[in-house]
Every structure is written in structure tokens, then in C-alpha cells.
Amino acid sequence: MSSRRQAEGSPADGRRAGVDLQAVTKRFGEVTAVDGVTLAVPAGELFSLVGPSGCGKTTLLRLVAGLEWASSGRVRIGGRDMTSVPAHRRPVNLVFQHYALFPHLTVAENVAFGLRYREGSRPRRAEAAGRVAAALGLVRLDGLDRRYPHQLSGGQRPRVALARALALEPQVLLLDEPLAALDQELRQAMQLELKRLQRTVGITFLLVTHDQQEALALSDRVAVMSQGRIEQVGTPLEIFEHPETAFVATFTGAANLWDAEVLGAAGEGRLRVRLAAGLELEVPAPLPAAAPEAPLLLAVRPEKLTLRAGAPPAAAGTDLAGMAALPVTVEEGIYQGARTVWLVRDAAGERRVVHQPSPAGPARGAPATGLQPGSPALLCWDPRHSVLLRR
């Protein structure tokens, strides 16, 4: 991707910069919003900070923007230390959550707002007009430059905010939940738009979102945050398929977690573990550093589980095909169209969640799965789909 950008001669060549955070902490009185975060955002990437509300992701973004001062730690942008540089002198621009468009200025005036403060020469009027037009063209908003923000539609406002920030040719574009205020359909269209925009301009985008799907769909890389700390950094695939902590596994999709005890190594990259339910499994071990005796969790995503109706065998075990199987009792089936969500309870009384494609049953009536609330069933999965997590 990066080579393609260069081939296109993207305008960002030479002003691409990453963001480097070193042990950054931000306290608000008693509350520690950001707790010793060290993070390297590589230049030219679309990087997402994702986490539940209150996890400190927006504070982290504001620390990069210069709208908050770090209590300790260092903030570097493009290799230069910006820790004590005020917001208006940092080579970054922020797209605010509710866009913060100046209501008393037209679209063109909004986009031109910062041009006169750019370092070096203040652009001439004609040049500024050209920049405004170029920025508006970039976000496909030509012809609206004389409107006021309140005259714009919901889909046009984020574009103006993007154009206003991009007109200043920042080294890094910061986006604070830029799509959260949009409805579903518009949000998906804007996600594609954001991705296209990032490829066009080629600069680093640092995006904050609480929507894990948005983060996975958009990003080159994702950092999952919880309680002011970074839980895991990786590509969307790594984050989703190989979560390292229970929090990441749960946050990226309701995961089913079991306490697991390591029994020992079982061939290349595999560990033999025993679940509290008595089931013994051989599972992939992506944590070479994890001491065998460390308490671990075993996670399986709902969509990797299957439910089989019928009388359960006497005990948990693996069947002939090597599938793990646990006896459970069906509690409820929630039909959601393409999929059905099953809530089941295992022998220990823990609730498990199973996502299954809705069966292509008879045209009318209940699908013929044989699963009824209260009926016994077997919860099965391929052990290779198990993920071992630190506790």
C-alpha cells in the first residue's frame, strides 16, 4: 500500500510523520485518564485507538493535539518533541467529535480559518482560495462554499471538518469519533470515504472510536485501550483472531471464556490445557513467554461454536473428529435474521453465547434445529479456534 502511495506521488511525500508516545500519563485530579502509555504510530498509517467510553482514548488524542498537557511522559510528532508545544503550533489537526464548525462562518471561511497561521509565509488571497477549493474538492464538497454550517446535511458536516483540517496540510490528522454522530448507512459510506481520503493524502491518520467494527474495518493498525492503558496493538486480524487479553477478546466480540490450566507442551506451538469443566484440549499457544503455571483463560468466539441437539455423553471430551464438546442446557434462542444467537448454560452454571447461521428451515414455523429452551445440547468447537489469554 505504501509503495502505491509513493507511485501516485502523494502530496504527503516528505511531510509524513509518525507519533511517538513515551510513558504518557494524564491525571485529572484523582482520576488517571491515561496511565503510562507508550505507543508508536508509524508514519502514513491509518491507526485507530479503540476502547469503551472512559478508557482514555480521547484524552490520549487530545494530548497529541496539544489540547491537554501530559502530567508526565513525552509526546513526539515526526521525531520532534512536542510535549510542551501548544496546540496552535503543532503540525497536527483535529477533526472534533461534533465537528466544531464555526457557526458564524461559511464553509469556505471555515476551511480557510487556519491558513493565515501556517508557519512561513501567509498565503495570498488567491492562493488561499485555491487551497480551500482543493480541500473541498478532496472531500467532494464542491459548490457549497457559501453555505453556513447549519445549512449542511449530516453527511456534509464531517466533510467540512475534514477539509478544514486537511487544508492546513498537517503531518498527522487526528479524528475524534468523527462518524459517531451519523446514522448507520451514512457511517458506512463515510468509512469508505475516510479510507480513500487517507490513501489519497497519505499522511498519518490517528482515529479514536468506540466502535470495534469501525476500527477493524478502517485501520492499518489498532490499539485497544482499557482504563487508561493500552491492552494490545496489532493489525485488525491480529486483534480479532489473536487477542492477548480477556479484555481484548471480549471487546472485539463477545467471547466465551473458561479458566484454563496448562498441563504441558504438546508439540510445536501447542499446549495441552485442562478447562475447569474437565475438558482437556490441545490448543495453539501464541504466548511463548507465558509460564506454563500462569493462570490462563481460554476464549472461543461465539461464531466458532456450534450447538448439537440430542442427549449429551456422560462427560465432556473430544469426539472422533477432534472437536471439543461440552454438555450444556439451552436457555434461549434469539432469531436475528441471518444468524441466531443461542444462550446456553454449562454444567458449572456459566452462561455461554453461540452465534449460528439461522438454519434454512421450512418456509414457516420454527426452524427445525431440535433446540428448545430447557433441552440438553452439546457445545462443540474446533480446539484450533481456542485462544489462550493472559488473565
Place this chain on the structure above:
Amino acid sequence: MAEGSERDGGAAAARRRPAAGDRGAPAGAGWGTMALALPAWLVLGLFFLLPLVLMLGVSGAERGVYGGLRPIGDLAAYLRSGAFLASYRQSLQALYLGIAWRSLWMAALTTGLCLAIGFPAAYALALHVPRRRRGLLLGLVVVPLWTSFLIRTYAWMFILRSEGLLNHLLLSTGLASRPLPMLYTGPAVIVGLVYGELPFMILPLYAALERLDRTLLEAAADLGAGRGAVVRRVTVPLALPGLVAGVVLVFVPSLGQFVVSDLLGGAHTMLLGNLIQNQFAVARNQPFGAALAFELTAAVLLLLGAGARLGGAGRKTEGATVGGRRAEGWDLL
């Protein structure tokens, strides 16, 4: 005779009132709408239009020998003679124009000083003071208004006079070797006016600034604007309705003020307010006083009209800012 003129005035007001009502009701509005507007028109007519018309009538009469008004025998002949304009002609004499000019610039200076003090105060109050301390500080702005303005102005006399608090302080600290003459000077009047009017500048400004979306200020900083530029390009334009309201609320009363200049000013600080008051209370020249008062009212209305025009342009953008919601500052006009 005063009674005669009063009756005339009353009749004129009675004739005008329905006409004004017609103009006020939008075309096509039913009787119900007009009935609802009636109390408002009644109040306006009784307490604003009627006195105005009375004043207009008095200003056209001639002073009686012992004060009061001289009876007019033949109204038509009186009108033809042009004598009803005598008081207005008198008001154009250089002496009175000088007083009008002094009133104007003193009111302008008062407004400017109130703005210079009030804007930073309102800004700090709305944007920097922690929320829990705001109530107390706002209360301190308002508390003086609970005491009579007259008493507070007398207090200033105690502060400013030769043996007053301020001179005592200056002498005891050695900053002055003998008491400075402060009371009965122009600056004393300005101090009194600014002191009295300041809350009326701070409050509308505070209301406007308090509603300001702070992320707009952050956005401006993020886009490269330094502190001054943020205030100039974002804060002030968005607080404009409150600013105009404050200017009007300070300027108009300052223009007609006579208590402050009477108590704190000397012979050289006579303002229009004093002049008018003198015509009724001392010189017993009611027609001249009424003419001056009418001119002052007309001037204020003209200025307000100009302000509303200016604000009309502002309102267009303000309408833009809050999606057509009328800016609260204008409701004060």
C-alpha cells in the same frame, strides 16, 4: 392650559392606539390574535405612547408667566404662527448643543469603559472560573443592585471627597501631600456612571459567553490561532448579541442620567438629564424640558434603530449559528 393640552394629548393617543394595533397585527391575523396582543398594546400605549404624546403636546406650548403652560386662545392661529417650535429652536442654541455633546461622549466613554472592564470580567466568569464558584461571583455582580442607586452614589461621595476615604488613603501612604480634588469633576461622574452601569454590561455578556461552545475555541487553537486570535475571530463574533445588548443597556441609561452628574459632578458636568430635570424642577419651563426630553427620546430610538439594523445583519449570522433560534441578546432590545 395644562388640562386642555392633556385632553388633546389623550384624544390623540386614543386615535392612535387602534391604528398602532392594526399595524402591529400581522395581515390576516384573526380577532383572537389581536385580543391576545391587547394587554401588550395597552401597557405600551398607557406607559409609553401616551406620555410621549403628552410630552409632544407640552413641548409645543408656551411657558406660562408663573411656570406651567400659557393658555392658547386660537389653536389654528397658534400653529400657523410657528410658535410651537420655539422650544425646539431654543434647544439648538450652542449652550445646549454643548451639553448634548458632552452627554453623548460621556455616555460613549462610559459604555467603552464598561465594555473594557466588563468583557474580561464576563469572559473570566464564563470560561475560567470553576462552575461551583461562579454563582457566588455572579451574585457579587448583582448584589449592589439590591441597594438604592442613590445611596450607592452617595457612598461614592464619601469615597471621593477631599476628606474622603480615597484621599485619606493617598495621604496616609504618602502618595499625595495634600488632598486631591476628586469630587465634583468630570472623572468623578465617569467613575460613578461606570460603577452604576457595569452590571448591565457584565450580565448579558456573561449570558452570551456562557452559552459558547468551548470546543469551538479549541478548534480555533487547533487550527493555529493564538489566544488573541481566538478571542477576536471566534469568541467576540459569537458573543456579539450579548455585546450589543450590553452596549445598549449601558449607553441608553447613561445618556439620560442626571443623579450621578448631579451628586458627583460640578457645575461643568451638566448633562442632558440635569438640563431636563432643571427645566421642570428649577426653571419651571415645562415646554423647553419636554422638547429636550422628546429630542433625547427620539435620538435614543434612532440609535436603537441603527443598532437593530447592525444587529439585523448580525442576527442573520446568529440565526445561522443557532439554527434560526433568535439570539437572546436581541430580546432585550
